[in-house]
Amino acid sequence: MSDSRQPGLPRQGTLDPMTDEDSRYEAVRSRDARFDGAFFFAVETTGIYCRPSCPAVTPKRAHVRFFPTAAAAQGAGFRACRRCRPDAVPGSAEWNVRADAVGRAMRLIADGVVDREGVAGLAARLGYSPRQVQRQLTAELGAGPVALARAQRAHTARVLLQTTGLPVTEIAFAAGFASVRQFNDTVRAVYATTPTGLRAAAPRRGRARPGTPTAGVPLRLAHRGPYQARPVFDLLEREAVPGVEEITGTPGARTYRRTLRLPYGTGIAAVEERPHTGTGARPGGWLDARVHLTDLRDLTTAVQRLRRLFDLDADPYAVDDRLGADARLAPLVAARPGLRSPGAVDPDEVAVRALVGRDTAAELVRRYGKRLDAPCGALTRLFPEAAVLAGAEPDGTLGALTAALADGAVRLGPGADRDAARDALAAVPGLDDPTIAAIRTRALGDPDVAPPGLDAPDSWRPWRSYALNHLRAAGELE
The missing domain is CATH 3.30.310.20 (DNA-3-methyladenine glycosylase AlkA, N-terminal domain)
Incomplete structure (x- = not known):
């Protein structure tokens, strides 16, 4: 799976968010929203990962780790910040620009292919073996296709929990989880709370009201x-x-x-x-x-x-x-x-x-x-x-x-x-x-x-x- 990006292809904004950690920390220190979705940072002392523009107090550089995707941060054991909601950022522009297999894979995962067809279906659409896809995504993004799809399911679950009045069990399957247990475990791992707690934490603007699913x-x-x-x-x-x-x-x-x-x-x-x-x-x-x-x-x-x-x-x-x-x-x-x-x-x-x-x-x-x-x-x-x-x-x-x-x-x-x-x-x-x-x-x-x-x-x-x-x-x- 070769990288077919065009030579000199610009990345997000004016720095390369995937390779220059000092520049990434400067973006975090200045709360630069231009890089939301381009990378994520996690704080080892709190166990939380955030978007670059998070309004919380900037952590010390020695305590910060950087990740190319939310899934990579979650895989490393960090939970999503409740203040800046890093799962709600725009997607990385790189995946829409890139014409190589990694870019294509990310577009397919976003479209729900892994949830519907599994990793084997994703690999077949790309023309590679599941092992090749797993290896390349993990090498570039810090997470394989299953973890990337899991992070996306968690975001969908949060949206449904906080904007509809659907029962939690229905939301679990609507978000693409195979079981209620898997759903509960994922919500706890990503948001450090239960589905009921996540629903209760919804902003007033988005809180579900009885009967609103039909709306x-x-x-x-x-x-x-x-x-x-x-x-x-x-x-x-x-x-x-x-x-x-x-x-x-x-x-x-x-x-x-x-x-x-x-x-x-x-x-x-x-x-x-x-x-x-x-x-x-x-x-x-x-x-x-x-x-x-x-x-x-x-x-x-x-x-x-x-x-x-x-x-x-x-x-x-x-x-x-x-x-x-x-x-x-x-x-x-x-x-x-x-x-x-x-x-x-x-x-x-x-x-x-x-x-x-x-x-x-x-x-x-x-x-x-x-x-x-x-x-x-x-x-x-x-x-x-x-x-x-x-x-x-x-x-x-x-x-x-x-x-x-x-x-x-x-x-x-x-x-x-x-x-x-x-x-x-x-x-x-x-x-x-x-x-x-x-x-x-x-x-x-x-x-x-x-x-x-x-x-x-x-x-x-x-x-x-x-x-x-x-x-x-x-x-x-x-």
């Missing part, structure tokens, strides 16, 4: 640094496909709603636009969301797919530093710091929509989209699956693309090999280069895509997708 699960989708919400919501509003998506409200206070097809059932997600955030003394913020699910086991997957759609794990400091050094882009970056490159909740859906456009996509939904058992206002259907479209519309480029998606010739999921996907897309008859570029940017979440014919210099790499969004936001590109 969905309220969430705060954290991001680091500034976040330009308006361009993202503008794009989603222009592209919204009736029946599957809708935007309500006015600019600055809009709500995006859409249906979700998930591994165990279906869902409806609502995400609220917030004014431009992240420019104050404590950079970062969140988008408020609510997710309604037919099966709560899908919560982790639904959250991760929303995070990819809104590009919430990006590192805007690394992006803006690189692009802001270019004479053409500098004024655009200054005007819109933290501009994001939206992704997708369903990569196959985005591929089809990139090919056919909004109006035809709406017609495909009307004809072939599965109706929800419980429609919610204007949201009535799921976007049709590739296999359904391949059977119903077998001719032309649409038929060729959906057939390739359905039979696995083209793979666009979170663990996809981006180079292999690019080559497979190029082999689809009639699929032109601009459409392939759009699919790579949105469906694969590739941060470094330049459409054919545009002069995108190497100095923009590895953030050319973000550079194009700046040009479009400034009206220099369609």
Whole structure:
């Protein structure tokens, strides 16, 4: 499993959080929120691990240990800080940028693959043996796939305990635990309290009330640094496909709603636009969301797919530093710091929509989209699956693309090999280069895509997708 990162790839912010411990301690000492999620620190005298921006008194350097993941800190015997809640930080931007097997593995684990298919399923998707995957993840991240998935389950459990009125037993299985005993042991190990105690410690804002499970699960989708919400919501509003998506409200206070097809059932997600955030003394913020699910086991997957759609794990400091050094882009970056490159909740859906456009996509939904058992206002259907479209519309480029998606010739999921996907897309008859570029940017979440014919210099790499969004936001590109 070789590391295929591009040479000179920037990491979080202006330092390398994975190798320079003195710089990491300085980030902790200054409570620098830019590095929340990039690494974690633990205090040996208290047995607690935290995010870099934890507001508690800074411990002495001799007592501090650093970890690349929360799972690694938990594996070393540290419990999560109740004050800074390190499990609620944005994910490391590195896993979305990296195209190697470790990056792909982290995206798949976040999507819940280990919980659904085990380590063997994860390894099969990556094309390696379980032993190779275990060895590489442990070497780089300090934790194997089971431990990484366990840390994620613990976070899901905390969210459900503190935001719904569900019985503890139901939450255990909804969070992905195999037994109530395993659930109780994990909560004690990670949070140093019982599930009941964790529920009682919920912030007043998030405390569950009787009967609230039917109202969905309220969430705060954290991001680091500034976040330009308006361009993202503008794009989603222009592209919204009736029946599957809708935007309500006015600019600055809009709500995006859409249906979700998930591994165990279906869902409806609502995400609220917030004014431009992240420019104050404590950079970062969140988008408020609510997710309604037919099966709560899908919560982790639904959250991760929303995070990819809104590009919430990006590192805007690394992006803006690189692009802001270019004479053409500098004024655009200054005007819109933290501009994001939206992704997708369903990569196959985005591929089809990139090919056919909004109006035809709406017609495909009307004809072939599965109706929800419980429609919610204007949201009535799921976007049709590739296999359904391949059977119903077998001719032309649409038929060729959906057939390739359905039979696995083209793979666009979170663990996809981006180079292999690019080559497979190029082999689809009639699929032109601009459409392939759009699919790579949105469906694969590739941060470094330049459409054919545009002069995108190497100095923009590895953030050319973000550079194009700046040009479009400034009206220099369609």
